[in-house]
Amino acid sequence: MSDESPPAEQPQQRPEVLLLGPLVPFLDAALSNKFRFLKPCESSLPLLDFLAAHAVSVRVLLCSGPSPVDGDVLARLPALELVVASSAGVDHIDLAACRRLGISVTNAGSAFTDDAADYAVGLLIDILHHISASDRYVRRGLWPLKGDYPLGSKLGGKRVGIVGLGSIGSAIAKRLEAFGCPILYHSRTRKPSVSYKYFGNVRDLAAESDILIISCALTAETFHIIDKQVMLAVGKRGIIINVGRGALIDEKELVKCLMQGEIGGAGLDVFENEPVVPEELFHMDNVVLSSHKAIATPESFRNLFDLVSANLEAFFSNQPMVSLISE
């Protein structure tokens, strides 16, 4: 860099960042001021060919959305040192391969924590109090015709089992404590600093919970961690809320359990094969369905921009990363 850098850097002087996946326009514009994006999506070449031809000296990859960063991609990025993910979940990134290759990975850290936690609580109150279902009832003109809506179920006193007590899980717990819910949890490791009751596996957690909230990372170990046994354990009045990843739940089994009344209801922001959602769910009033938007607020995207920007700037000035994923 020249000692007398002009306030607006020459385009050639902005550091190069490989961009996989589309960025929301606001992020694209804001980050393009500081970084020069290499965009395979603007080329007619297939991705892997593009990378082989143009990305040999790329040091940083900004991965937006669920674009996979797998072995094939990594093999064509011999100079890669850092993957910056724009999400909290990193199940689309081959973390083991990155570790082997000495590539650091950062994620969205706690940029989304509040919104994800708010949404989980919102889905839960909706299910218990029939908010969406009775809103539909009102809009169909049924209140004057058919009278009052059937009773819901009180939140206070219900045992809430949280699967994954990371940033989001902890934020959910803190909120629900104020509603009078005892909190239980399962996590990869026990957290000595919390007073909530710990369970070493999800089935035992489910057996003692009235409500299960899924807020853990999707990994090979947690794939379908909410299976039939867990659903039967949470029981016929049990509620399941998922703000993690669709594949944390055996979706086919969930639909069956809901249809057979083996669980009481579900609030789902994520699905195994988005945007495809099992149509059986469309006929149910004891589920609340959401199009993967728990964190889609301007505030979260602003936080994400700040975090991505901070990580990229730190990298290019040899400073420590802000939201490194630790294993």
Add this chain to the structure above:
Amino acid sequence: MESLGVLLTARIDPYLEAELDRRFKLFRLWELPPAQRREFLRENAEAIRAVVGSPALGADAEMIDLLPRLEIVANFGVGLDKVDLRRCRDRGVRVVYTPDVVTDDTADLAIGLAIAAMRRICDSDRYLRDGSWKGKGDYKLTSKFSGKTVGILGLGRIGQAVAKRAEGFGCPICYCSRSEKRHTNYKYYPSVLELAANCQVLVVACPLTEETHHIINREVIDALGPNGVLVNVGRGPHVDECELVSALLDGQLGAAGLDVFEHEPHVPEQLFGLDNVVLVPHIGTDTLETSKAMADLILENLEAHVSNRPLLTPAF
């Protein structure tokens, strides 16, 4: 001793009805068409010594006057706006109601309505069910709830419960009440207009009286503004509903979560097409647990009355 004759005004709750029938002599007012009710009351005036009323139909002056042997009115709910309290006092009629047991559900619903309205939970459920996620792509961005300033109108039991929950979301709390509550750290505003101008989510949680009728008027709605959210878990008449509808249609108010309306069960149809409102049919305390608790409290109060023991929850 003659069994207590109890008039149940509306078909509120099957458990309550069954217990009243079992323990006392029950008269079911809703079984009569409205035109025949006055006559029904006259015919049974000697027997009816208690009225159990609901938010839909309470005990107004006319009813009280038709029941010369009335001793006690039991209100299924904490809002007493449908009971003519002055007439009861004048006649020496005791009034009981159901505070405390309704607090949690109502506060839970207030927060649930705020999040549902701001995060568009109901509308995106509709978006998904009608195939739009597949057809049109992701839903738009919605407003964050955590950290927004919550203004509470009425810092009684329910208002304080709302505050406690909102604090868990990092929301600064302010309030307007008849008098300042010095035991709290929340910021007090002496007028609802100032409250609305200084908060982003306004929750109505005060009793309905002559003073608070239409307390949420157009000026207050405008002060809340295009980024503001109104949550009403009080009574429909707290809000000037015409002005509310017009403000929502014009985009002058950001969003609303409404459990109550001026002319229940009728809800202004102009609201049905809006994505920034949540409309629920007065479900505030409609959970199995709370309905039973309310019914039990009514029954215990009536039992106490007939056995000359102190009432559990007298209204005055």
